[in-house]
């Protein structure tokens with residue numbers, strides 16, 4: 001009985017910790033790597049194009065504006081585009097391409113593990129290789145993906161109250177999936 005309990009406790013620890021292990025285990029590859037397949041209906045769909053036109057793709061460029069520089073000055077920061085205090089929410093921290101702003105991997109997880117895997121081996125294999133499991137995620141956890149940046153913070157002078165439904169609608173790219181992929185999913189692939 002004791003032994004069984006130990007196993008259960010151990011399992012709970014392993015399962016409980018695995019998401020953060022995942023974050024450290026994999027490297028960021030940058031949005032250009034996703035673009036190859038995610039910008040045409042001949043492949044995965046046009047998610048890249050939706051993202052590119054949205055607010056997140058220009059989050060880094062925003063730090064180069066006068067508005068950003070003025071705000072940064074109040075915090076004693078000379079160049080916001082080089083300051084960790086601003087880059088932490090305006091880029092994918094750890095990405096080799098900070099200039100891509102808040103890119104795919106900010107939300108979907110560092111891609112080095114699932115990049116090659118997810119097209120060929122399917123969703124479960126992708127999640128096992130570090131892809132964030134949005135399909136099986138509670139609403140609350142989905143919101144938490146956003147509120148790690150959309151929150152009040154001493155450095156976030158432009159904070160606006162975050163409402164998930166309203167905000168998500170503005171960046172929603174789930175409708176960009178190609179007809180071909182949808183058809184294959186129907187067949188249970």
Ligand code: HEC
Pocket residue numbers: 029030031033034035036037038043044104105108111115118119123135181184185189
């Ligand atoms: C070699 C082509 C290819 C590349 C490169 C690629 N993808 Fe995909 N991706 C696909 C295809 C095809 C699907 C559709 C599979 C499915 O959902 O049935 C897909 C599906 C997805 C899904 C949906 C998973 C689901 O089923 O809910 C996400 C999220 C995703 N890709 C993210 C990314 C990200 C982020 C990158 C870059 C780090 C990337 N992909 C790079 C081909 C690719």
Ligand code: HEC
Pocket residue numbers: 055056058059060062088089090091092102106107142145146147148149150164166167168169170171
């Ligand atoms: C890594 C940090 C980060 C994450 C994670 C993030 N965002 Fe953002 N988001 C930003 C930044 C920074 C901006 C401002 C971009 C700019 O204007 O330069 C922004 C802007 C937006 C805007 C435009 C707001 C406006 O006033 O027009 C929407 C909508 C939005 N985000 C939705 C979301 C949603 C929904 C999620 C979660 C699924 C999310 N964001 C996750 C950092 C993030």
Ligand code: HEC
Pocket residue numbers: 062063067068069071072075077080085086087088089090148149150151152153155156157158159160161
């Ligand atoms: C905690 C995360 C966070 C930090 C830290 C942060 N920002 Fe932001 N910033 C955001 C989000 C989220 C938005 C979009 C707000 C919205 O529209 O809801 C934003 C928007 C902006 C905007 C655009 C305002 C507009 O709509 O024109 C500027 C400029 C900006 N931030 C500059 C900075 C600077 C400079 C720093 C560093 C001193 C910084 N931010 C630090 C999250 C952050």
Ligand code: HEC
Pocket residue numbers: 031034035038044047048049051052056102103104105106107108134135142171173174175177
């Ligand atoms: C701000 C966070 C955020 C960013 C940035 C982001 N995504 Fe997503 N993405 C999501 C969320 C959340 C979902 C799940 C939507 C749902 O549950 O309906 C999603 C869904 C998807 C899907 C599945 C669509 C389907 O068939 O249901 C794909 C594919 C995808 N994203 C690819 C990408 C790619 C490629 C990029 C970059 C070019 C990207 N995403 C950038 C948050 C993000």
